[in-house]
């Protein structure tokens with residue numbers, strides 16, 4: 001005899017179900033990517049009107065956008081604590097996968113920033129831990145992909161899985177926090193002329209058409225050390241990122257801050273940015289400025305975290321239709 | 333018997349739970365992720381939010397143990413619903429909502445800033461209102477007129493740039509003292525002379541005082557300290573700390589007493605993290621005695637973020653007959669002091 005309350009907040013959908021001895025007493029959802037915190041208590045209140053005696057809480061543990069995911073987990077854990085009952089965590093992608101009748105397929109959900117959370121299933125078994133990748137990279141695998149939209153992590157499936165699967169106790173974040181201490185094996189040092197070729201190679205890979213050419217890079221670098229500074233980040237002797245700052249009379253401009261794709265979100269960009277700010281401070285300027293494309297939301301949280309504030313937008317700056325956002329950080 | 337209230341606070345980097353019965357403090361448990369943020373030189377929202385989720389259950393259990401009560405004994409839940417970091421707030425709001433729903437008890441979503449002042453109810457029997465409130469923390473520096481702490485609070489002035497606590501953090505950073513700056517500067521200052529350097533007191537003279545009578549500005553002070561350090565190769569660290577601290581504290585207290593005088597209110601409550609500063613407490617006591625203003629400052633341990641203050645505000649709301657919040661509280665990262673109890 002068991003009555004299970006199941007919760008999932010790993011996608012833009014908040015879902016709640018109550019299942020009593022395999023009979024579904026309640027199963028409702030609400031779609032809103034930013035309202036899990038408000039929606040979940042309302043749905044659970046409705047569910048409890050149907051059946052209030054709960055023996056177990058089953059929680060979808062992600063992967064999913066952090067804030068919504070955490071609302072569901074915090075709620076489920078506290079509910080179990082208050083009732084003096086147990087809770088179990090299940091991978092949310094598994095709850096989507098059980099509904100799919102294929103032998104080899106991928107289940108994927110929105111991870112924002114143009115990325116997807118995903119896992120591959122072979123013979124109804126998950127192949128390894130969930131991952132996060134660029135949507136195009138998953139397409140390249142050429143395996144049928146099932147996204148949320150057609151399928152969602154169904155809380156009733158969470159309950160089914162909780163009876164058989166290994167449950168988990170920690171959230172599946174996959175992604176690291178935006179800020180992370182710089183890994184110990186990363187070395188930051190001044191750029192030399194010998195690094196220019198590597199750096200312009202990274203430029204092409206990251207910025208493609210709008211990358212600086214080697215000549216443009218050389219010209220930029222020629223301002224060092226009188227009116228500019230360039231630093232590189234090195235991993236096992238290989239350059240994986242660089243940043244440059246140009247000093248004016250009262251302000252300093254960060255001209256580039258670049259980390260190769262495979263080494264992002266490890267705190268390297270943050271460390272380079274911090275060093276740029278320190279350099280600006282040592283030159284006793286009043287403020288540091290930087291420019292980015294409107295819509296470049298990958299880097300924006302980092303800039304804001306480091307105290308940069310948007311001061312103006314320049315339309316058609318990089319190219320027709322591309323707006324530049326100027327951000328400024330005051331120094332003391 | 334007065335109601336038993338459990339309060340949850342997760343607006344910044346402290347995961348905290350407090351339990352009060354009426355105005356009596358029964359438990360106050362805090363788990364801080366500040367150690368992790370030291371590596372970054374400031375609070376990182378995602379790191380803080382993860383830490384909240386990790387320690388929430390343990391902190392609740394610990395508080396119940398300390399108060400020697402069971403969750404089922406709790407009469408009402410109270411939770412910080414804003415202002416604060418949105419991801420961090422949501423961990424507390426979701427937890428409190430679940431507790432209230434699971435046990436079928438009322439929930440009060442309350443304002444973090446007002447809770448800082450409400451904590452005074454736990455250490456004094458005086459009726460809190462009407463009074464002038466000086467609220468000084470890492471995120472806020474305001475002078476409030478508190479007509480009724482749960483229904484009617486008016487902002488008389490606030491900072492036009494940095495918060496007082498922020499100024500402490502930034503100056504500590506440029507002096508190479510570390511993070512968080514408040515306690516580090518407080519300790520350094522004890523070894524130095526407050527009169528060694530005459531740092532500016534912004535918005536205290538001439539036209540400024542007419543236009544920004546109860547407002548603060550600390551960015552000029554920060555610049556002045558930075559300039560002094562650059563121009564004085566052999567500066568005395570303790571003297572700089574003491575003189576900087578004196579400049580901030582002097583302005584905070586002068587303006588608060590001015591607000592008391594102008595409004596005819598004879599009670600001053602100082603609250604928020606910066607109210608733990610020893611020089612602020614000492615100087616406020618001296619000046620209030622002279623001005624014949626009754627001063628109340630919560631014990632230093634209750635000035636920094638904690639769950640007891642959230643429970644205290646919830647408890648006051650109950651005693652004033654304020655209706656509980658509806659199910660599904662919306663956390664508001666930018667709530668102002670006039671949004672005291674969520675509808």
Ligand SMILES: [Zn+2]
Pocket residue numbers: 444448469604605636637
């Ligand atoms: Zn606070």
